[in-house]
Amino acid sequence: MALTRGLASSVLQDGFAEVKAGPLTAATLRHRHIESRSVGIHFVQGSGFIGAEPSNRECYSPMQSFNAECRMSDRLQNKVVVVTGGASGIGEGMVRRFCAEAAQVILADVDEANGSRIAAECGADFALLDVSSADSWQLLEKKIRDDGGRLDILVNNAGVVTGQDITAVTVDAWQQLMSINLLGMMLGCQMAISLMRDNPGGSGGSIINTASSTSYLAIPDVAYTTSKAGVVGLTKSVAVHCANEGFNIRCNSIHPGATLTNILKTAIEQAPEVEEACNKMSPLNRMGTVEEVAAMAVFLASDEASFCTGGQYAVEGGTVSQHPKM
Numbered sequence: 001m002a003l004t005r006g007l008a009s010s011v012l013q014d015g016f017a018e019v020k021a022g023p024l025t026a027a028t029l030r031h032r033h034i035e036s037r038s039v040g041i042h043f044v045q046g047s048g049f050i051g052a053e054p055s056n057r058e059c060y061s062p063m064q065s066f067n068a069e070c071r072m073s074d075r076l077q078n079k080v081v082v083v084t085g086g087a088s089g090i091g092e093g094m095v096r097r098f099c100a101e102a103a104q105v106i107l108a109d110v111d112e113a114n115g116s117r118i119a120a121e122c123g124a125d126f127a128l129l130d131v132s133s134a135d136s137w138q139l140l141e142k143k144i145r146d147d148g149g150r151l152d153i154l155v156n157n158a159g160v161v162t163g164q165d166i167t168a169v170t171v172d173a174w175q176q177l178m179s180i181n182l183l184g185m186m187l188g189c190q191m192a193i194s195l196m197r198d199n200p201g202g203s204g205g206s207i208i209n210t211a212s213s214t215s216y217l218a219i220p221d222v223a224y225t226t227s228k229a230g231v232v233g234l235t236k237s238v239a240v241h242c243a244n245e246g247f248n249i250r251c252n253s254i255h256p257g258a259t260l261t262n263i264l265k266t267a268i269e270q271a272p273e274v275e276e277a278c279n280k281m282s283p284l285n286r287m288g289t290v291e292e293v294a295a296m297a298v299f300l301a302s303d304e305a306s307f308c309t310g311g312q313y314a315v316e317g318g319t320v321s322q323h324p325k326m
């Protein structure tokens, strides 16, 4: 399949991220980083704040099944969940699904405008969090401890791209991406273990790290590829440590393929050939949806996944099973 250079080819190479590479140049990454350095953390309470009965939640309108009954199985009822990067795309889908499962959800993001709006729509809390800042994580931990100290599930989902290959990547861009995609994830694991170890009623919890099919299949964005491969090692190390310490804390990674987020929808509007390119990544000949990724997160978060730790869970329609030339 012949794709032109630029946006379309970028999307084909990455599936997620290069779509974002337009606005996310080294300069914008630096800007975002500087901006995010100054953020602290605060909560904007939705209708289902921590400790409240999780009732009257809005449904996630894009999902037919959610519209039908509002609640799914309630299998996460009263579980306290933090989703980073919940203000957009896959994270937003997870927030909405966890709310529909009657969990008490904290949407944590640097994007206050969208994060607060989404949280209010589905009955979550919003927390302004820069995952790359240890101070920001400490403030979140303090807030959770002040609210009763319970944390059952952390989804380390926030992620960015550079759009730069090995010949172009700058030290600045590399470090800024790593500070979000890997350091941020490590800091999240530290906070989660600290809280989950002390959970009222005994230690326990589930940490879910959003990786990618690029953990296995390289793309030109060298920092992004490296970070997503790194998530696998981080996840296994955390899982083994927690098991060895007897903490009853599981840690797994989710590996989405090309997923139809708003960014991708915009890219398709601008360059319609992107859609076919992304579809062809999977032998199922389509992209994934945020709801399909969220469904995997709910499973890994639930007690049904009690024997799952240190694992890598693909939600990519067979993308890495298919020989690219066939």
Ligand SMILES: NC(=O)c1ccc[n+]([C@@H]2O[C@H](COP(=O)([O-])OP(=O)(O)OC[C@H]3O[C@@H](n4cnc5c(N)ncnc54)[C@H](O)[C@@H]3O)[C@@H](O)[C@H]2O)c1
Residues within 6 Å of the ligand: 015, 016, 017, 020, 036, 084, 085, 086, 087, 088, 089, 090, 091, 108, 109, 110, 111, 129, 130, 131, 132, 157, 158, 159, 160, 180, 210, 211, 212, 213, 255, 256, 257, 258, 259, 260, 261, 262, 263
């Ligand atoms: N969409 C795809 O095709 C795809 C495929 C594979 C993996 N992924 C992974 O899924 C995750 C989400 O991707 P998406 O497509 O939903 O992207 P997205 O850009 O729609 O959402 C990313 C979110 O992370 C937030 N964020 C960025 N920097 C942050 C920081 N420092 N602190 C807190 N929040 C921050 C953003 O504000 C945004 O809300 C990423 O880790 C990405 O690598 C996506």
